[in-house]
Amino acid sequence: MKKIRYPALERKWYRCPKCGTKLAIFDNATKCNGLYIKCRTCKEEVEINI
């Protein structure tokens, strides 16, 4: 099985600010705004600003 090597980036979970559910993984090279994800736990749309 071939191993996939990731670059040395810090990967973090973006969590719902209301309920703490993990919504997406991002790394420290990510820049993002105006992206909306609907939280499956509290059914709120969360804007992601990184």
Ligand SMILES: [Zn+2]
């Ligand atoms: Zn939530």
